[in-house]
Amino acid sequence: MNSYETENFEKISKEIRKSIIEMVYNAKSGHPGGALSITDILTVLYFYELNVNVNNPKYENRDRLVLSKGHSSPALYAVLAEKGFFPKNDLKTFRKIDSYLQGHPDMNKVPGVDMSSGSLGQGLSVSNGMALGAKLDRKDYRVYCILGDGEIEEGQVWEAAMTASHYNLDNLCVIVDNNGLQIDGKTKDVMNSEPIDKKFEAFGFNVINIDGHNFEEIVNAFEKAKQTKERPTAIIAKTVKGKGISFMENEVSWHGKAPNDEQYNLAMNELN
Amino acid sequence: MNFLLNNDNKKSTRQSYGEALLEIGKKNENIVVLDADLSAATKTSLFAKEFPNRFFNMGIAEQDMIGTAAGLSTCGKIPFVSTFAVFGAGRVYDQIRNSVCYPNLNVKICVTHSGITVGEDGATHQMLEDINIMRGLPNMKVISPCDETEVKWAINEAVNINGPVYIRLGRSDTPKIYDENTKFEFGKAIQLGDGNDGTIFATGIMVAEALKAKEKLMTEGINIRVVDIHTIKPLDKELIIKCAKETKYLLSIEEHSVIGGLGTAISEVLCEYYPKKLVKMGIQDTFGKSGNAKELLKYFKLTDDDIINRLKKDII
Numbered sequence: 001m002n003s004y005e006t007e008n009f010e011k012i013s014k015e016i017r018k019s020i021i022e023m024v025y026n027a028k029s030g031h032p033g034g035a036l037s038i039t040d041i042l043t044v045l046y047f048y049e050l051n052v053n054v055n056n057p058k059y060e061n062r063d064r065l066v067l068s069k070g071h072s073s074p075a076l077y078a079v080l081a082e083k084g085f086f087p088k089n090d091l092k093t094f095r096k097i098d099s100y101l102q103g104h105p106d107m108n109k110v111p112g113v114d115m116s117s118g119s120l121g122q123g124l125s126v127s128n129g130m131a132l133g134a135k136l137d138r139k140d141y142r143v144y145c146i147l148g149d150g151e152i153e154e155g156q157v158w159e160a161a162m163t164a165s166h167y168n169l170d171n172l173c174v175i176v177d178n179n180g181l182q183i184d185g186k187t188k189d190v191m192n193s194e195p196i197d198k199k200f201e202a203f204g205f206n207v208i209n210i211d212g213h214n215f216e217e218i219v220n221a222f223e224k225a226k227q228t229k230e231r232p233t234a235i236i237a238k239t240v241k242g243k244g245i246s247f248m249e250n251e252v253s254w255h256g257k258a259p260n261d262e263q264y265n266l267a268m269n270e271l272n
Numbered sequence: 273m274n275f276l277l278n279n280d281n282k283k284s285t286r287q288s289y290g291e292a293l294l295e296i297g298k299k300n301e302n303i304v305v306l307d308a309d310l311s312a313a314t315k316t317s318l319f320a321k322e323f324p325n326r327f328f329n330m331g332i333a334e335q336d337m338i339g340t341a342a343g344l345s346t347c348g349k350i351p352f353v354s355t356f357a358v359f360g361a362g363r364v365y366d367q368i369r370n371s372v373c374y375p376n377l378n379v380k381i382c383v384t385h386s387g388i389t390v391g392e393d394g395a396t397h398q399m400l401e402d403i404n405i406m407r408g409l410p411n412m413k414v415i416s417p418c419d420e421t422e423v424k425w426a427i428n429e430a431v432n433i434n435g436p437v438y439i440r441l442g443r444s445d446t447p448k449i450y451d452e453n454t455k456f457e458f459g460k461a462i463q464l465g466d467g468n469d470g471t472i473f474a475t476g477i478m479v480a481e482a483l484k485a486k487e488k489l490m491t492e493g494i495n496i497r498v499v500d501i502h503t504i505k506p507l508d509k510e511l512i513i514k515c516a517k518e519t520k521y522l523l524s525i526e527e528h529s530v531i532g533g534l535g536t537a538i539s540e541v542l543c544e545y546y547p548k549k550l551v552k553m554g555i556q557d558t559f560g561k562s563g564n565a566k567e568l569l570k571y572f573k574l575t576d577d578d579i580i581n582r583l584k585k586d587i588i
Binding site: 064106107108114115116117118121122123126127128129132133134136155156159160162163166 | 304330337342346349351366375
């Protein structure tokens, strides 16, 4: 990866962060913390990794992305708009009564969303189903699933991890957004989900630990995942909740609240 | 419509399901089947044997099974998901709600071992609340077939419907009621007989009990009609209202709790369109218990004689 690509990623992810702040500010609700922590990963996915077609969002051979931690919808909507799936201007309608941009992603309403999500713990099972579908049809698309490190406290995630491994789903790549925080506090205090890498290893995954804000590491991890045969990959991405906005970083209170006018201006100044 | 009530040709609806699934699997290669370590009991083993590549044993992990089926359906597959009703409706309610019904995905949930006729396994395995919770879900359709012919129709119909379908099947043998040429219509209940003394609304294996009661009552000069409500959602409002208008007495019977099931669904229609008393037979807000199926039907007062006693007590 050259410096031009890194610069380009940085530029795009900054735009996405601006969109996230604006969406949550306009909606007066939403989840900025976990959206900002997956922004850099989503940037690489949609502007480098995923084979998707903005003119034909349901294109049969597209790569799939399941945002299992559906409350991070602002990041997904922002990246989809940035990519051109729908007008960026529509982001202003997020969470409003007539908007197709629901609080949590709705696959039947939003172009580019491959699965509805919101109730935590369910996305990996769905991703497995998509990966099995590709195998059945002998298609070479890949499936990416973003989980939260709090979300993996849900037991269904581990049922699904067993399945991914049992069915040798090497076309599946799990990304765990390891920001260390959940609504009630630090993940290690609420319900310790660590060591995440060891857990996925024990379930038969190829595990890659990365810094989830280092573009080069993200790109390389996806490449290694593609080269891995016969087993699924789990990328454990160490991230910072609220990344990019100084007063939101590592602050649990920014899991699910909107900035006021002053905070909004501060955040936008930091991003400009 | 004519009926057979053939006791020489008894078969469980789960067995009929397994056979129907195998047949339709031969015709439609998009059909895939998922089971949670109960394929011998749910009879999906018949499909699994013939089409091992399109059968996924998900182990004892029902929540994951529902999600996996949802994912497969987004790729154009038509997943049939099977386990016991208690797990396939109760344990996975949130997965069905959020990963299947909300996105309106093409997943068919075909559960066996519904009701008390599960038998000896007892209360933990006897699902008596599934009609209630499944019919409350937007986009979900609920079918409760009564015999082999109706099961075959239901499975074919489920494939024609684009969206979630819940099909309720049983463990115990039940008489054949319809001949192979019977035409069924989704959402249209079937009126059996045209007596005006009373209507018995029944679903699933209770249709046979209702028909037996009808035949016994006929010898006493009481002429009732039986309405087989195979589709519980959407419900055949027109036929319910017609029967309420034409017959003196209304009774519903189901192998399910009287809270939220068939009787409740009929009450909702009557209350809104044609207020009239409905006697609801079923499980009276309690759990099941161990015993053989026949004993349990007697214990919970769900036999033809119980219907007759109840009807006579109320109208004679």
